[in-house]
Amino acid sequence: MRLLLLTIDFPPGRGGVQTLLAQLATGLARTWDVVVVTPAAAGDQRWDAAQAYAVRRSWPAAWGLAALVGLHARALVALLGRRPDVLVCGHVLLGPFCRLVSVLLRVPYVAMAYAYEIRAPRLRPIAGLALRGARRVVTISEFGRRAVQAHGVAPASVVVVHPGAVERAPATTSTREPAPGRVVLTVGRLVDGYKGHDMVIRAMPLILARLPGVRYVVVGDGPRRAYLERLAVAHGVSHAVRFVGEVSDDEVDAWYRRCEVFVLAGRESDADGGAEGYGIACVEASLRGKPVVGGRSGGIPDAVVDGETGMLVDPLDPADIADAVTRLLAEPELAARLGRAGRRRALDELAWSRVTERMSRVLAQAAAG
């Protein structure tokens, strides 16, 4: 059966959505004839050549509106040429186009829905249009399911597929900066407030009061970094917070292995729809056998099983965050138990073979009507 995946986000670009779609494409390519249509990006030729499926590139995403037009045109050419059995709409912005071709060319489509893009007030009308016209909507957490259903999509056509993490050979490089002390880690871009770095920084004085050797390592970069750095100074903990910036995949991997506790204290902002759709970084940490402290918000409860692979906390309460982190650092057996269970879950329930299998079933159902 033929599958066409239309997406704005795709490797070599980095991010949770990029990784998810590429992993799905690779997995599905074993049983499906997969073609991906996506904008060009630096280094894409080398990347594309290594894949077991075809990638068609349109104008670079940096071109803005023109890129969107180009992507649509490229997709139309591919559609007319191949007549796929099912179309995957990688982002709701592409939804109106998918809905139109589903009517005109009678190609059913499956819409991917994450979190922010279907909750943002600005995108509401377009998201509704995209989601309601889809044969199936695939989302990544129960939180995503609720957000999709809030658009009036019938419960029966919404499917949750939890993404997994990618197992890789242990990096040969180590963390370039050997941070002394016990490392508490967050990995994520420093763009949105909802990721909760600020609350971990506010929790640091309380953590340090009990365990003075703890260091909070922040991997990732973005426009919010300067604010977070000033926040660390304002709370008197700048000596214990390290901003590593954006680093190579190898080095990220090394930090995951280096840390004792991983934190993602995400919170929901009803105001602008911001929220962690799932928190793939938590699963990445689990895969390395690390206990996770997650904010009880958004899709994080799907990525972290409370009391089993980590602990869920009130993301707005620094004391709650501090207590969970401190407990995991102070009770190595507990930390190890949660870490082991997390790794088991990542390798078993969230194994990519399982994830693609689930996705494949949904696509087959959609193609069949």
Added chain:
Amino acid sequence: MCGIVGLAGVEDAALVRCMAEAVAHRGPDGEGFFVGDGVSLGMRRLSIIDPAGSDQPLWSEDRQVLTICNGEIYNYRRLRTQLEKRGHSFRTAGDAETIVHAHEEYGDAGVHLLRGMFAYAVWDRRQRRLLLVRDRLGIKPLYYAQAGATLAFASEVKALLAVPGVSRALDVEALQRYLTLGYVPGPATILTAVRKLPPGHRLAWQAGRVEVRQYWDLVLDEGARRLPARAAAEAFREQLEDSVAHHQISDVPLGVLLSGGIDSAAVTALLAGGGRRVKTFTVGFEAGDGDEGELVAARTVARHFDTEHHEIVLGSGLADILPEIVRMQDEPLADPATVATFFVCRLAAGSVKVVLTGEGGDELLGGYPRYGWLRLGERLRRRPGLRAAARALLASLPHGVAGGRISQRLATLVGPAALEDRHLDWVATLSGDVQHALTGDGGRTAAGALVRELVGRSGTGDPVHDLMYADVKTWLPDDVLVKTDRMSMAASIEARVPLLDHRLMEFTASLPASMKAGTLATKALLRQALGRDLPAATRRRRKRAFLVPLRRWLGGELRELLHDSLTSASARSRGLVRPEAVARLLHEQRSGRHDHGRALWTLLCLELWLTTVGDAAAAAHD
């Protein structure tokens, strides 16, 4: 609410009692002392939460840690549950006991758990270490003085003056800054020997050594992702509702000080939304000065929310009470609004023990028109053509009363002076010329350096945010909050400031400056968040300074006091300001040629403070 006092390094029951007596008005309901381990701690209590229990000092389970506290911990119920889960047992039903257990659990960092207004002392008997902590924004006061290895501290300066060895020598530089700003910016006080513990700081004393450290600061930021204004307003409203809900926690009746402005109206709106009938209190002045506006505006709000409204109209008798007000202020403070606050607190004390106020809204939400003007100025200054045209216009303006105001505005916009100097032009109590004639330029230079340092520390790159930061660090704790604390305490009631909740502050600080202070509109965010709940007249109301009929007072009932105070032999002999310059100000005021109201008020408050509190100090200076 309470007053705390203490000595580290000395056991002196009589002295600490004497210090506590000096702040008895802060806590008429009870007292408590601890003298031992080489320290002496005392407190006077005004009971608000758990009136029957919660006598201080409060002790840890093993009696190794004790605390005395002035203030309220609004999140104490939640904290208590958390601390009980960690094995702590509480003996009282009050809020202050959380401080002891938080300290046992987290040491100095325990303050990070607290949401509220506070100044407290913790004595750790094992380590023989005293910790003093003041809340993040400086809502509650805390002063200290060192005499050798002894440390003395107190909620008010008066109590420190009871301690032998604490010199009363005036800090002449602080006095100069007072003349420029109308208040003494911290950490200095008007006395060389006495310091303020700055907001967001803690002080540790151990074996005679003192260490002062900051534990919290406000971080202003434009925000990485632009929130739509409507969404920001909704989120702001949610936070404000939460803050007002926390600020209602009380076992005694509470009310609102209603000014007629939008801040206290917003607080009233959210309280009234809770279902109970709100008591409101307003002060106004006798008709004839156009000041009825305040009373009428407050009445509009009161009617809209069907509050139990109380008013007081100030008539005569000011000359008799002013020296007492100045004495209660602790330090010279030339904010005429203090008088109004004094009377409205006295009015409220007749029916409630706790009042909520709208204080802080101007700093937090960009209520001062100067923010918008200064930003517009920064933009214009980047356009050489416009700048040159405006400067030409500025040069051609005639000098006169109206022209003076217009040219001041223009100078603020495009004048060549640095940002901090233009800011000072706006806020200074004395114009540069008057201060030059009175004392020389030292005060202004020092105040300018202070603002420059704060703007640099803020470092947001946005002039509005940088100046807001400077205001939050100086004007707010050293003028606005001194006024609120001292005048409410003088009436033995507690004032709470829900707009200064630190979580609300942190949220608002993370929004773009343009959302708070527009070029011509003030408080856009608050208007949008609460607009539909407020009467239309309140929503549309422009910012106005609290209008006190200063000119009428100085020319009428305070005329004699003003003249006698400023020209007395003792005033002339102090040598703090040039007598001939003072005489000229008085003359020009009398003849009506100039209105030197604020300058004369500044001088009068200083002189009254010197005669009522600082006589010995002045003598020492001579």
